[in-house]
Amino acid sequence: xxxxxxxxxxxxxxxxxxxxxxxxxxxxxxxxxxxxxxxxxxxxxxxxxxxxxxxxxxxxxxxxxxxxxxxxxxxxxxxxxxxxxxxxxxxxxxxxxxxxxxxxxxxxxxxxxxxxxxxxxxxxxxxxxxxxxxxxxxxxxxxxxxxxxxxxxxxxxxxxxxxxxxxxxxxxxxxxxxxxxxxxxxxxxxxxxxxxxxxxxxxxxxxxxxxxxxxxxxxxxxxxxxxxxxxxxxxxxxxxxxxxxxxxxxxxxxxxxxxxxxxxxxxxxxxxxxxxxxxxxxxxxxxxxxxxxxxxxxxxxxxxxxxxxxxxxxxxxxxxxxxxxxxxxxxxxxxxxxxxxxxxxxxxxxxxxxxxxxxxxxx
Numbered sequence: 001x002x003x004x005x006x007x008x009x010x011x012x013x014x015x016x017x018x019x020x021x022x023x024x025x026x027x028x029x030x031x032x033x034x035x036x037x038x039x040x041x042x043x044x045x046x047x048x049x050x051x052x053x054x055x056x057x058x059x060x061x062x063x064x065x066x067x068x069x070x071x072x073x074x075x076x077x078x079x080x081x082x083x084x085x086x087x088x089x090x091x092x093x094x095x096x097x098x099x100x101x102x103x104x105x106x107x108x109x110x111x112x113x114x115x116x117x118x119x120x121x122x123x124x125x126x127x128x129x130x131x132x133x134x135x136x137x138x139x140x141x142x143x144x145x146x147x148x149x150x151x152x153x154x155x156x157x158x159x160x161x162x163x164x165x166x167x168x169x170x171x172x173x174x175x176x177x178x179x180x181x182x183x184x185x186x187x188x189x190x191x192x193x194x195x196x197x198x199x200x201x202x203x204x205x206x207x208x209x210x211x212x213x214x215x216x217x218x219x220x221x222x223x224x225x226x227x228x229x230x231x232x233x234x235x236x237x238x239x240x241x242x243x244x245x246x247x248x249x250x251x252x253x254x255x256x257x258x259x260x261x262x263x264x265x266x267x268x269x270x271x272x273x274x275x276x277x278x279x280x281x282x283x284x285x286x287x288x289x290x291x292x293x294x295x296x297x298x299x300x301x302x303x304x305x306x307x308x309x310x311x312x313x314x315x316x317x318x319x320x321x322x323x324x325x326x327x328x329x330x331x332x333x334x335x336x337x338x339x340x341x342x343x344x345x346x347x348x349x350x351x352x353x354x355x356x357x358x359x360x361x362x363x
Contacts, residue, residue: 004095011103017070038070062291130195235265280353315362324354
């Protein structure tokens with residue numbers, strides 16, 4: 001799964017990417033410093049995985065990961081090609097979710113493409129460009145099927161109805177993520193990879209003072225963002241970069257303690273991004289390997305088994321399931337079995353976040 005970092009130029013996107021990934025993106029004080037998207041595979045901080053590793057002491061540890069893409073800054077007119085806009089919007093289309101960075105600090109040494117700092121205005125600029133591009137996409141599709149609809153083709157008539165409904169909502173400045181659609185309508189809309197339908201996590205990029213004690217202005221911005229139903233986190237991205245540059249764990253911990261933080265904000269951002277993608281985690285655990293796996297919420301056992309290998313799904317027999325809390329409380333798989341806490345589940349079992357599973361299958 002892939003999440004794209006977006007926002008206006010010079011809001012901290014590339015610096016944030018550098019905090020999240022070992023791939024070091026260029027970061028500079030001028031618009032369009034990033035042109036080609038930078039891509040990094042980022043491990044997801046996972047306290048449950050760490051607990052299993054402590055108990056089992058495996059030969060190998062494999063954490064979950066999410067692909068993060070640093071996408072160049074959007075500007076007004078991006079949907080019409082301004083500032084290489086078509087290329088940037090195409091990069092966003094390829095992602096599953098959006099991390100939208102908003103600049104929420106003043107600094108005369110860092111230019112702002114709009115001439116002043118106003119995070120809510122900046123949000124509207126970016127969202128407007130995404131909606132304009134979606135309207136263009138929908139109108140192209142509408143032109144294509146209109147002739148077939150006029151001939152009485154029922155599938156085309158139904159599709160045209162949905163297209164007009166979605167276009168009406170976008171033209172009336174509706175947020176598609178908050179609108180009610182039937183399952184069939186939603187599946188059709190998602191098949192078009194609309195930019196404004198992608199789930200969004202807003203990152204308020206603040207200075208260090210606002211990280212410790214949020215100003216009334218920042219609180220207002222956060223409240224306005226949450227009114228849209230979006231998730232919001234606050235990060236001092238430049239400070240995160242400074243923490244990242246420290247060599248030792250002890251030095252990083254002292255820095256975090258001074259800020260009153262339990263962990264870097266980047267850790268929280270990665271976890272929130274994973275949630276944004278509607279993903280959950282299950283584990284396989286043994287002496288050779290303890291591994292975290294990603295699956296879609298609501299998936300049944302055979303589908304989840306297929307994530308490990310397609311043969312596991314085809315030849316699925318059963319799933320031996322241990323609840324994470326039972327594994328930690330009792331300390332080993334053997335003790336879980338002795339306590340009668342290991343459950344044997346069949347094809348209809350819906351896997352839960354945190355399940356530790358051993359799949360049995362026919363080859």
